[in-house]
Every structure is written in structure tokens, then in C-alpha cells.
Amino acid sequence: MKIETSNMLFFFFIVIMSITIACKHDPFVPVVDMHDDMMQDTTMMDTTVLENPCDTNIIYFNKDVLPLLKGNCAYSGCHDAATASDGVILDNYEAVISTGEVSPFNLSESELYEVLIDDDPEDVMPPSGKLDNDQIALIASWILQGADNLNCDEFIGECNTENVSYELFVAEVFKTQCNGCHDSNVASGGIITDNYESVKSIVDSGRLFGTINWDNGFSNMPKNQEKLDSCTIVKIKSWIDEGALDN
Numbered sequence: 001m002k003i004e005t006s007n008m009l010f011f012f013f014i015v016i017m018s019i020t021i022a023c024k025h026d027p028f029v030p031v032v033d034m035h036d037d038m039m040q041d042t043t044m045m046d047t048t049v050l051e052n053p054c055d056t057n058i059i060y061f062n063k064d065v066l067p068l069l070k071g072n073c074a075y076s077g078c079h080d081a082a083t084a085s086d087g088v089i090l091d092n093y094e095a096v097i098s099t100g101e102v103s104p105f106n107l108s109e110s111e112l113y114e115v116l117i118d119d120d121p122e123d124v125m126p127p128s129g130k131l132d133n134d135q136i137a138l139i140a141s142w143i144l145q146g147a148d149n150l151n152c153d154e155f156i157g158e159c160n161t162e163n164v165s166y167e168l169f170v171a172e173v174f175k176t177q178c179n180g181c182h183d184s185n186v187a188s189g190g191i192i193t194d195n196y197e198s199v200k201s202i203v204d205s206g207r208l209f210g211t212i213n214w215d216n217g218f219s220n221m222p223k224n225q226e227k228l229d230s231c232t233i234v235k236i237k238s239w240i241d242e243g244a245l246d247n
Contacts, residue, residue, distance in 0.1 A: 052151070052152050052153045053152060053153060054154055055152070059141050059145055059150075060152050061093055061142065061147075061150055061151070062093075062150075063152060064142065065096075065138070065142050066092075066096075068131075068135055068138065068139070069091070069096065070090075070091060070177065070180075070222065071175065071176040071178060071180045071222070072135075072176075072180035073090045074090040074225075075223065075224065075225075076223065076224055078126070078180075079091070080224060081095070082224075084099075087099055088100060090112075096112065102143060103143075103147075104143065104147040104148075105143070105144060105146055105147075106143070107140055110143050110147075112143075113136075113143055116130065116131055117130075126180060128180075128185045135175075154229075154231075161235050161238035162238075164236070164238050164239040164242070165239075165247050166199075166244070166245065169235060169236075169239070171196070171199075173236065174194065177225075179193055182194070184198075196246045200244055200246070203240055204244075209237055209240055212227075212233055213237075214227055
């Protein structure tokens with residue numbers, strides 16, 4: 001009986017030790033799995049946030065509207081934050097909506113649009129002359145789409161610098177970024193950027209790339225605005241290097 005009792009006690013001791021050892025290890029398994037799942041979810045979220053390609057059916061404020069306003073309206077002496085002519089500031093989204101009196105989805109109640117189509121030379125904006133029809137239509141479309149502060153990544157993927165066209169690319173950059181100060185009517189500083197011959201003369205003088213690349217010894221252009229994005233600068237440099245053709 002003593003031997004059987006000893007065996008029984010030994011058996012229960014082994015069972016208890018086995019349960020104890022198992023309890024020490026089991027809880028760690030789900031913690032590791034949960035950590036792995038969280039890492040995978042975070043990676044997926046980051047990828048979604050970073051990739052925001054532009055939709056050709058949408059007007060984006062920072063990509064399409066703001067450069068147009070900065071190039072033609074929001075410069076020194078007119079509607080930049082420092083000057084704020086007539087209390088209107090057009091160099092950032094919040095100010096455009098409030099001081100430009102933009103009413104989403106409603107053109108007739110949006111002062112920003114009304115001054116662009118006004119036929120009275122005393123009231124039309126910009127004072128140097130109306131924007132062209134495509135530019136006015138772009139702002140109208142933005143308002144009719146809700147005048148939202150939408151952004152997209154214009155340069156997802158490689159920046160293509162092959163066969164850069166003056167008419168389709170370079171002239172369009174100057175139209176939105178420079179012509180407000182440097183068209184044939186205003187010609188600030190004697191610089192004109194609204195036609196090929198004038199732009200080519202700036203290229204030949206060696207000044208164009210230095211000013212847009214903010215090189216030492218050159219005036220930073222666009223003046224009092226953010227530097228052009230790197231892809232735009234590289235594409236204009238490629239156009240210059242290929243002979244600055246009227247293409």
C-alpha cells in the first residue's frame with residue numbers, strides 16, 4: 001500500500017508540473033501573432049496613404065488652381081499675403097475661399113469667378129487683362145466640383161524628361177507661374193515670358209535655369225513664392241539642354 005501511495009503521489013506531481021510548464025509558455029504565442037498582424041496592417045496603411053495618383057477628371061487646388069492664382073494674382077503689389085489688395089489674399093486655400101468669397105458649387109455667388117468674367121475694364125481681374133478661356137474654365141470647374149482643397153501626387157513614378165515640349169509644357173509653366181508679372185503688358189524688370197522668342201533670349205543669356213533653380217547669384221523665381229517642384233525644374237533643364245526648341 002505504501003508503494004502504491006508513493007506511485008500515485010509521484011504521478012500527480014508529474015501531472016501538476018506538466019500543467020505548470022505548459023501555462024508558462026502558452027500565453028506568449030498569441031502575443032507574437034498579434035504583433036505580426038499589426039505590423040502587416042501598418043505597412044498596408046502606409047502604402048495607401050503615400051500613393052495618391054491624380055485623376056484627370058478632378059481639378060486639384062494645389063496642382064491646378066493655386067499655381068494659376070499665384071502666377072496671375074497673388075504676387076507682390078496685388079493679392080499676396082503681404083499686399084492683400086482690397087483685403088483679398090489668393091496665395092493659400094483658406095484665404096482664397098474666405099477673401100475670394102468662393103461659394104462651392106455656385107459660380108454666380110463666387111466673387112473670385114465673377115471678377116474673372118467681368119466686362120468692365122475697371123473691375124476685371126487681373127488688371128492686366130482677362131485670363132484666357134481655358135484658365136477661367138478651370139477655375140469654374142473647380143468651384144462647380146465643390147471648391148475642395150484636394151491634393152494628388154503629380155509625379156508618382158519616374159519624372160519623364162524625354163522630348164519636353166515648349167508649347168505643351170514649358171509655356172504652360174510660365175503661364176501659371178510667371179506671366180502675371182512678366183507678360184508683354186507688365187514686363188516686370190524688363191523680363192517677358194509669354195512668348196517663345198522672349199523666353200529663348202533668357203535661355204541664351206544663361207539666366208533662365210539659374211533663376212528657377214535658385215542658384216547663387218540669381219534672383220529666385222517665381223518671386224515670393226515656393227520653388228518649382230524638382231520634376232518641373234529638371235524637365236525645363238532637359239528642354240534647355242536639347243536646344244530650347246520651339247516645339
